[in-house]
Amino acid sequence: MNREKLIKMAGAVRTGGKGSVRRKKKAVHKTTTTDDKRLQSTLKRIGVSAIPAIEEVNIFKDDVVIQFVNPKVQASIAANTWVVSGSPQTKKLQDILPGIINQLGPDNLDNLRRLAEQFQKQTPAGGAAAAQEEDDDDVPELVPGETFEAAAEESKA
Template sequence: MDSDAKIQEARAALKKKLGGNTKIGGKGGARRTKKVNKKADKNEDKKLKQQLKKFNVQSLPDIEEVNFFKDDDTVMNFKRPAVDFSVRDNLLVVSGNPDTKSIETMLPDILKQVGPEQAAKLKDVVKKDGGAAAADDDDDDDVPELVGNFEDASKKE
């Protein structure tokens, strides 16, 4: 009986070491199912391309970067995306693998690319988050300040 207890302890230790009740091979019992990570289905890509052909889209070459600003102060950044458009249907398709980044990490590069409304929002975000040094107004040095009133000068002529 003492040997039975030792055998049971050895079996329990072996089960613990090898992963419990999961059987990988051998006779009888259920086999372990392999978990498969599903990637983008190629059929979905084909269906998407067929639908885009119906809209008569044209590709825009040489686009290096596309940024989508989200409400939670993050940016979806596409490097070298495939961009297709249709003017007639007011359709723009950006496809590629995005990287989701925070605005603070992309701030120096983004300031040169955004319009005045987005620049104001970015400055508000930076002020809200503690005022990073990257949001300086050094980019405004390229635009000269308005010195005189041009309407008065045109009335004199």
């Protein structure tokens, strides 16, 4: 390297004027994780409290289950807020279902059956027929020969 380039580099590192002490190391500003701090302060404002001794959390979404093993769970019942933090694993419902059924118990097994029946009704094959039956119950049919305009004129008179 040439002398001029070295002098130029040394001048860029000085903190003061000519003759002042040079910095030994350039200060590296670390970006703090402000998102996590803001989230924790917001949760504290809501009033969440930690719920201990939870070994597993399963979140069901369509045919996928998001599973947290040994998560940190916080809740605020008044604000209807639940916070689950940890490392998630995404699994298929068919793979995890046998293990979950053993954990449910008899009361929740009935709820699971009802959910499965509702899911089957919402599928495209059975969903159209169920929707048509509901529509028939909601709107009564018009009497032959009458129109809405004629009924509105009669009510005004």
